Amino acid sequence: MPPTFRSELDSLKTYVPPKSWRMAAEGRADDYAKLTSNELAFGPLPEAEAALTGALPRANRYPDSHVSRLRQVIAEANAGVETTNVMVGNGSSEVLLNALQLLPAGGEVVFPWPSFSLYPMLCAVLGMTPRPIPLEEDNGLPAEGILSAVTQETRAVILCNPNNPSGTYLKLDEVKSLAEELPEDVLLILDEAYVEFVDDPLYKDSHALALENENVVVARTFSKAHGLAGLRVGYGIAPERLADYAERVRFPVSVNLAAQVAATASMLAREKVGARAEFxxxxxxxxxxxxxxxxxxxxxxxxxFVMVRFGADEFEKSGILVREGAALGYPGWSRVTVGNKEENDRVIGAIS
Incomplete structure (x- = not known):
């Protein structure tokens, strides 16, 4: 008899990448504007490229397993943070995984929906029950709905802020209120993959929530504003005890040498990252x-990115690849990544 697998994994499907990934693998995407995956249209900063070049001769050696230098520059970039508050991972996805797997087995994880497709997958892998809460009628994030859904079975709340794919967000005072009203034994994971693109001047220093509360983690990534999606590196800011336990369960050497040096160089040049985000x-x-x-x-x-009611097939006719809205819970819509000036000009031309 073959091995028996966990029944909660039966509903999982293999990740289906955007069409542009498949076309690129087949050599058919060169003439298209690739606006599918919320990537930065620009390459890594020159400082990151130089760091990568300098690291290549050391590729035969394992990197610093503790990722000490990157932890240091992350702490320096976020007021009040010590290196003992910093989590690292192979993308912010690993940061989310490592935070969730610290919690008692079973139980529920509450999150708005539609949101990042990884959340229900993580629940299945960890044997937890997903509790998706519909977005509000205007696609706003349902703070009250989240709180109403919390029960004695709730282990965590995940808030993607700004939310992917809607692009909507909770203001910082609303996030603070949510954190204050959650029970102390419920973990709040604030997924801020897109935080650099928030233009609200009052949404600053949100990482302080993780320093002020024992049940808050702020997760961020180098895949978006830093333009390092291909290297897979992310980080979290958390209470010291939580960060310590997360490091205990992190897979050894999960952040490779290239990711470490490029992310460190990019964080040190964060003024340039900010300028790109402003564009x-x-x-x-x-x-x-x-x-x-x-x-x-x-x-x-x-x-x-912007979610717009315009078909992906219509964009493709104009040489533009976008994320099909049906895959994200928005049939008939498209999620359009903000590209460079020329790519954005093509988008405007396609709808005119």
Whole structure:
């Protein structure tokens, strides 16, 4: 008889990547604007490229398993943070996994929906029950709905803020209120993969929530604003005890040498990262104004993407690959990543 597998894994499906990934693998995407995956249109910063070149001769050696230098620059970039508050991982996905697997077995995880597709998958892998809470009618994040869904079975709440794929967000005072109202034994994971693209001047220093509360983790990534998606590196800011336990369960050497040196160099050049994020914010506004002028429904976004009611197949006719809305819970819509100026010009041309 073959081995018996856990029944909760039966519903899992293999990840289906965006069409652009498949086309690129087949050599068919070179002439298209690739606006599917919320990647930064620009390459890594020159400082990160130089760090990568310098690291290549050491590729035969294992890197620093503790990721000490990167932890240090992350702590220096976030006021009040010590290196003992910093989690690291193979993308922020591993940070989420390591935080969740610290919790008692079973129980429920509450999160808004539609949101990042990883959340229900993590629940299945860890033997937890997902509790998706529908977004509000205007696609806003349902803070009250989240709190109402919390029971004695709740182990964690995950809040993608800004939310992918809607682009909507909770203001910082709303996030603080949510954190204050949650029971102390419920972990709040604030997934801030897109935080650099928030143009709300009051949304600053959100990481302080993890320093002020024993049940809050703030997860961030180098895949978006830093332009290092291909290297898979993320980090979290957490209470010292939680960060310590997360390091105990982290897979050894999960952050490779290239990821460590590139992310460190990029964080040290964060003023340049901020300038790139400012470009994305400005051109996000330009795209949204164009959607409005074309009488297209869209969701005002705080991410590096905009959800618009315009078919992916129509964009493809104009040489633009976007994420099909049906895969994200928005049939008939498309999620359009904000690209460089030329790519965004093509988007505007396609809808005109």
């Amino acid at each position: 994305v914010i400005r051109d996000r506004g330009r795209l949204q104004r164009a959607f409005e002028a074309a009488n297209l429904d869209f969701i005002p976004s705080q991410g590096n």
